[in-house]
Amino acid sequence: MERELSLEIVRVTEAAALASAPWMGRGDKNEADGAATTAMRLMFDTVSIQGTVVIGEGEMDEAPMLYIGEKVGGGDGPEVDVAVDPLEGTEIVAKGLNNALSVIAIAPKGQLLHAPDMYMEKLAVGPQLRGKLSITDSPENTIAKAAEALGKSVSDLTVVVLDRERHQQLIQSLRSIGVRIKFLSDGDVVGAIAPSFPETGIDLYMGSGGAPEGVLAAAAIKCLGGELQGRLMPANDEEYKRCIEMGIADPRKVLDMDDMIGSGDVIFAATGVTPGEFLSGVRYLPDQRAETHSIVMRAKTQTIRHIRATHYMPNKSYLFRAGNMD
Structure with a gap:
């Protein structure tokens, strides 16, 4: 992938953030969500990629745009997998709370896991703990090894x-050994990324999302040098079958980074919508202006x-089409 794509996809996350803020x-x-999705879709048309959405807003009959399988991009450029959360x-x-983001990841075609819409058990750590823990261990053993x-x-x-509520047993286990817990009301992506940013003071992310x-x-974590392990949690036979249909031969195997995002290059971009752990939110300024704070990372170069x-703002035509401006 060309390095210029890093800056191109930031423009897409900026558009979604400005539309939803x-x-x-x-x-x-x-x-x-609708405003963010519409703005992101419109801005994708200006990016020189031949993209296929592998993680999006849902199936074609559930989502009017940015659905799984949808083609995005300007029609030229490299063929890429696209994962989005507008x-x-x-x-x-x-609710006006913290840590809302607009997020995109792109990778060469065929590289990103076509993850089904279900829960995944996760263990995420920063670079210092990469390769030193296992999601198969008990919470007590995981914490002891991390310490x-x-x-x-x-x-x-x-x-x-x-x-x-599903995390009550995990929470009880963590409290019983005296570790500090920081709770998130929402923001699964932010929570998993946080241990890879030393300034957050977070050591691990545990639980399901x-x-x-x-x-x-x-x-994102690959670009930051950290690690995420995952294990799908099909709740019934229908979800298990869904995994098989999406090419996951063993739905209950432990997934490592290569399983989820491949061994090649990947570009990740995010723009803050509301203030958060490592990104500021959209800030409105005088004279019809607004400020965004984004991060863009590339695995190949880190x-x-x-x-x-x-x-x-008056020059942002996609905001009119997204229904946010008179």
């Missing part, structure tokens, strides 16, 4: 967990770019 705190997650954290935006590898006491470790979000997070951009 006006819905912050308005209590309508569907409108926020608005990671729809509830976050609706030893990092040279910390257990009580000094911080673990991120989504605040969900969406499988598609796991692939997106793995793309270059990490933070991009702050100021946008003159």
